[in-house]
Amino acid sequence: MTNFAVIGNGAVGSVIANELKSAGKNVRLFGRQEQQIILSMPQQVKLNVTSLVVNQEKFDYIFVAVKATRIAEIRSALIKMCHPDTIIIVCQNGIGQLLQFNMAQSFQAAVYISGQKNGLQVTHFRDKKLILPEHQLMHQLKEELSDTELVIEVSSNQLTILWYKMLVNLGINTVTALSKNTAQIVEIPELRELVQSLLKEGILIANTHGESFTHEVVDEIMAIYDGYPPQMGTSMYYDTLENRLLEYDFIQGEFYRLARHYQLKTPVLDTCCILLSAYQYKKH
Ligand SMILES: NC(=O)c1ccc[n+]([C@@H]2O[C@H](COP(=O)([O-])OP(=O)(O)OC[C@H]3O[C@@H](n4cnc5c(N)ncnc54)[C@H](OP(=O)(O)O)[C@@H]3O)[C@@H](O)[C@H]2O)c1
Known part of the structure; x- marks a missing residue:
């Protein structure tokens, strides 16, 4: 058996x-x-x-x-x-x-x-x-x-599905981990702009790497975030609350590495990644 x-x-x-x-x-x-x-x-x-x-x-x-x-x-x-x-x-x-x-x-x-x-x-x-x-x-x-x-x-189409998940995680996991606050933060107009910029940079990276996401995907993913219960956390949010390591290397870190590899300008991602990798610094 x-x-x-x-x-x-x-x-x-x-x-x-x-x-x-x-x-x-x-x-x-x-x-x-x-x-x-x-x-x-x-x-x-x-x-x-x-x-x-x-x-x-x-x-x-x-x-x-x-x-x-x-x-x-x-x-x-x-x-x-x-x-x-x-x-x-x-x-x-x-x-x-x-x-x-x-x-x-x-x-x-x-x-x-x-x-x-x-x-x-x-x-x-x-x-x-x-x-x-x-x-x-x-x-x-x-x-x-x-x-x-x-x-x-x-x-x-599974690789594209994985990349789409990467984009969904890139936006909401990054900002909930860095703010240590739940999905309710997408109600803040300036935060929405930050997340949209992050998603646009993520799409640029994914597309340069061979995917072909349209810019409508930004609105589509924002609508997913808007559908989350306000008190919902993300895995990275809960990991920061527990002071645990984040899956940063395999999500934001992967976008960051590819942006360097393709020499893309991704200022919002870069700032978020510096802060997230500082959170990880000397943690086990
Ligand atoms: N949770 C979700 O809703 C969800 C949705 C989609 C994708 N994912 C992804 O699925 C993966 C798993 O996530 P999860 O939420 O199931 O994680 P989780 O709830 O933290 O579960 C991970 C389990 O692995 C155990 N573990 C850790 N190190 C181990 C070791 N060295 N030997 C044996 N067991 C060990 C942990 O035990 P301890 O608790 O004792 O450390 C824990 O029970 C992640 O990549 C996550 O991003 C999660």
Whole structure:
């Protein structure tokens, strides 16, 4: 029987593991230590978490759902979990981290699962969708998961979907992290202008790199932000509140690197990146 591992017992990993388990799949959920967590969706489900460091088993599919800042920490355990045909699905925001998963055939999913972890409690808000890149192995995985309630799509447009997510994260994550305030800040006219400038620079970078977003995307993304509940935080907002590392390197940092590479003028992005990298300075 095909076996599955999910690494990361947080908002994304717990939902994936629970859906696999509910469909009768052979699945193990891994975290830092052995424990039991409660997933509210909204009915409460208990999930057993196994310590990643003591694992001796190898897996056919491994979903990686730790934050991108934690990839180095799981690397040696991940290598031990792979056999020659293992497939890794990286369930993370950001772009660029796939290069670090060279221990097996790896693919990045565009993740549409919204939730939040607080201690031993994980709350699922909405969506259970993963969009995978076009590849025969991804069609095979979609087939394997067809009897689960996860929505699996395989798209030839997946890279553009990842870039669109990057843009959505670029605007709202940056300003909520830097202001340490929730989505309500898009009500401030000057802040809206700043976010719009940031999005325009992001589109310039993405398009120079091969995408073809139109400028209407700025209004489209602003409308998404306007639809957020005012008290909603973003992952980077919560990370700053907890004084944790941000997934900066894989989102704003990736835009920043590409802007340097293509010698683009991106003054708003540059200022935001200097402040965000100063926040990260000497943090572990
Ligand atoms: N949450 C969302 O709504 C959402 C939506 C779309 C995309 N994403 C993306 O999905 C990815 C996962 O996010 P998330 O929100 O699920 O994160 P999360 O709630 O913080 O969960 C990450 C989990 O990984 C565990 N972990 C960290 N380091 C580990 C290690 N060395 N060994 C074993 N387990 C470890 C954490 O345990 P500890 O708590 O003990 O550190 C935590 O349980 C991120 O890239 C995020 O940007 C999230």
